[in-house]
Amino acid sequence: MKNRSLLIRTAIIFAVTLLGIYLVLGPSGRAPNAQDLTWAGIKANLSENINLGLDLKGGSHLVMRVLTDDYLKTLTENNAQAALVAAEDAKLPVSGSRVVAEDGDYAITLELSDAGQAEAVSEEVKKKVDLLNWSESVDGSTITWSLPSSFQTVLKNQAVEQALRIIESRIDQFGVTEPTLQRHGSDASAQILLQMPGLDDPERVKIIIGAESNLMLAKVVSPPSPSPVQTYSTREAALQSLGGAEPPNRRVLPYLERDEVEVAAKDGTKPPSSWVVIEHPPVVDGSELRDAQAVTRTGNEGDYQISFSLKPAGAQKFGEWTGRNINNYMAVVLGGELGDQVKSVAYIRSQIFDQGEISGRFTKATAEDLALTLRSGALPAKIEYLEERTVGPSLGADSIRAGVTASLAGIAFIVVFMLFYYRASGINAVVALFLNMLLTGAALILLDATLTLPGIAGFILGIGMAVDSNVLVFERMREELRAGRPVAEAVANGFDRAFITIVDSNVTTIISAVILYLYGSGPIRGFAVTLILSLLINLFSAVFVSRTIYMWLLEKNPARTKLSI
Numbered sequence: 001m002k003n004r005s006l007l008i009r010t011a012i013i014f015a016v017t018l019l020g021i022y023l024v025l026g027p028s029g030r031a032p033n034a035q036d037l038t039w040a041g042i043k044a045n046l047s048e049n050i051n052l053g054l055d056l057k058g059g060s061h062l063v064m065r066v067l068t069d070d071y072l073k074t075l076t077e078n079n080a081q082a083a084l085v086a087a088e089d090a091k092l093p094v095s096g097s098r099v100v101a102e103d104g105d106y107a108i109t110l111e112l113s114d115a116g117q118a119e120a121v122s123e124e125v126k127k128k129v130d131l132l133n134w135s136e137s138v139d140g141s142t143i144t145w146s147l148p149s150s151f152q153t154v155l156k157n158q159a160v161e162q163a164l165r166i167i168e169s170r171i172d173q174f175g176v177t178e179p180t181l182q183r184h185g186s187d188a189s190a191q192i193l194l195q196m197p198g199l200d201d202p203e204r205v206k207i208i209i210g211a212e213s214n215l216m217l218a219k220v221v222s223p224p225s226p227s228p229v230q231t232y233s234t235r236e237a238a239l240q241s242l243g244g245a246e247p248p249n250r251r252v253l254p255y256l257e258r259d260e261v262e263v264a265a266k267d268g269t270k271p272p273s274s275w276v277v278i279e280h281p282p283v284v285d286g287s288e289l290r291d292a293q294a295v296t297r298t299g300n301e302g303d304y305q306i307s308f309s310l311k312p313a314g315a316q317k318f319g320e321w322t323g324r325n326i327n328n329y330m331a332v333v334l335g336g337e338l339g340d341q342v343k344s345v346a347y348i349r350s351q352i353f354d355q356g357e358i359s360g361r362f363t364k365a366t367a368e369d370l371a372l373t374l375r376s377g378a379l380p381a382k383i384e385y386l387e388e389r390t391v392g393p394s395l396g397a398d399s400i401r402a403g404v405t406a407s408l409a410g411i412a413f414i415v416v417f418m419l420f421y422y423r424a425s426g427i428n429a430v431v432a433l434f435l436n437m438l439l440t441g442a443a444l445i446l447l448d449a450t451l452t453l454p455g456i457a458g459f460i461l462g463i464g465m466a467v468d469s470n471v472l473v474f475e476r477m478r479e480e481l482r483a484g485r486p487v488a489e490a491v492a493n494g495f496d497r498a499f500i501t502i503v504d505s506n507v508t509t510i511i512s513a514v515i516l517y518l519y520g521s522g523p524i525r526g527f528a529v530t531l532i533l534s535l536l537i538n539l540f541s542a543v544f545v546s547r548t549i550y551m552w553l554l555e556k557n558p559a560r561t562k563l564s565i
Helices: 002-025 039-049 068-089 115-128 149-172 202-210 235-240 258-267 312-324 364-376 393-422 424-446 453-482 487-519 522-556
Strands: 059-066 094-102 105-112 135-139 142-146 180-184 191-197 214-219 250-255 274-279 289-297 300-310 329-335 341-347 355-362 383-391
Touching: 002 039, 002 424, 002 522, 059 149, 068 094, 068 105, 068 115, 068 149, 105 115, 115 135, 115 142, 149 180, 149 191, 149 202, 214 274, 235 250, 235 274, 250 329, 274 329, 274 341, 289 364, 300 312, 300 364, 393 424, 393 453, 424 453, 424 522, 453 487, 453 522, 487 522
Parallel strands: 250 341
Antiparallel strands: 059 191, 059 383, 094 105, 105 142, 135 142, 180 191, 214 329, 250 274, 289 300, 300 355, 329 341
8 A cells, every 4th residue: 555655656746747848948928949859959948938028038018108187188179079069959048068177176067048948959959968076066157067186096096907907908909028107106107017928019109009099970961862062172161161160069070082192192193182061979989890800902912901899788789879870971980099080981881780991092001000909999189108118038038047056055055964964865855846846837837927137046045945844854853763663764854843833934925926816017017926836845845745755665675774865
């Protein structure tokens, strides 16, 4: 029975060791030298198998701030426009509106021509505009909704959280290994930290992060088909058609006809610009977009379009609207840093629900980038960069070299000390130590964790604590031998009586490391992760493996009377 138990323990150790060697040194999906079994190939696999953090691999470090005041200003202006449209659609006596949006004061005021209709206007606006948390006051022929400071704080936090989700969805599609994305500083600062290890093109990511692409589908103010769409050669001409200024329910936007773009591209000339008038607010906006993909235009591999689909609620609204507007013209509007632009105009031949396309002479890269930003949604507000640092690969290599040198120096000192102080038993501790290192590296790879410079420090601390467990066992065994216990009994008592102390020491340190992980930032988390993994594996290597080695020694010579310790 004892032999069977020993064989099972040995088989477990052998299997775990082989798995660890394969994970650390073997090929992986990322390793370019997967079939190269030379030492150079194995080292290349090792570097590819372990995810390296920004401080080791190099990359970009960005601190950005969400302009939350701009967000509240835009929200106030949009709600004011929606409130005015809601009252006018209900044929209520509203003569105008005013907006205050500066210095922490955000308010919407509707002016009434009949003060007796104030309650009716209030009820109609509340049906169509989300003003639940706004304070309402009625003063004669005016109704004012103001945004309380407490709710301003809530909305600002929501804007930062929304920006975090959008930025995360955008950078995830770049395949950056373990990017760090989190809030930075106090909540009131509205700052975000982004670290991208090993990024080849940080400028493109900054463009993608800051992109403000948003989709809108709106009716064009124009005679219906078969008349051509009404366009204007200048913005001033378009405004003249509206009496010289944009009313609240109209917008004048630039528009380049597709044929003009194609001719200009062939001739190498600048295409002429046109202007169109669209109805406002749009029928559908980007919040109702479900998906967007870059697709090749039929018959032209170098020409891309954006194919999009709408969410059920947006599709239903869009379907009802297109059903009522057969033969009218619809504009596909894209919003960006250069302002809103009409990318394409088409007349509605039949009712449309949830599918559509955007044409605009896109290249593959611009189409994919635009589809990406449309999918992730528009940022709630602009962002500004407060800090930007780039860690070069050479500096990261220096950090790796320094960390490896420190680790090897520490290991060498421990090995010499254990062999000198515990003699042959020190070999047992050294075997357990190297197995702990191997399995810790394998665990990092298996969990797809990132190794940082503080992580190497945690790795070195774990090595020290792994040896400490062997020291506890060996000292207890020495006490048992001095008390005259047989070798087999001294070994058993040494492990049994030191086990609780080892567990207590490791568990208390693991609890501290867990707290560091939960409340620490990226580098501190790297330290905590490697330390936790090393301590958990230590319970296997320093207790299970070390005891199995002694069991083999005693199996070969049960009557052993001396132990080199």
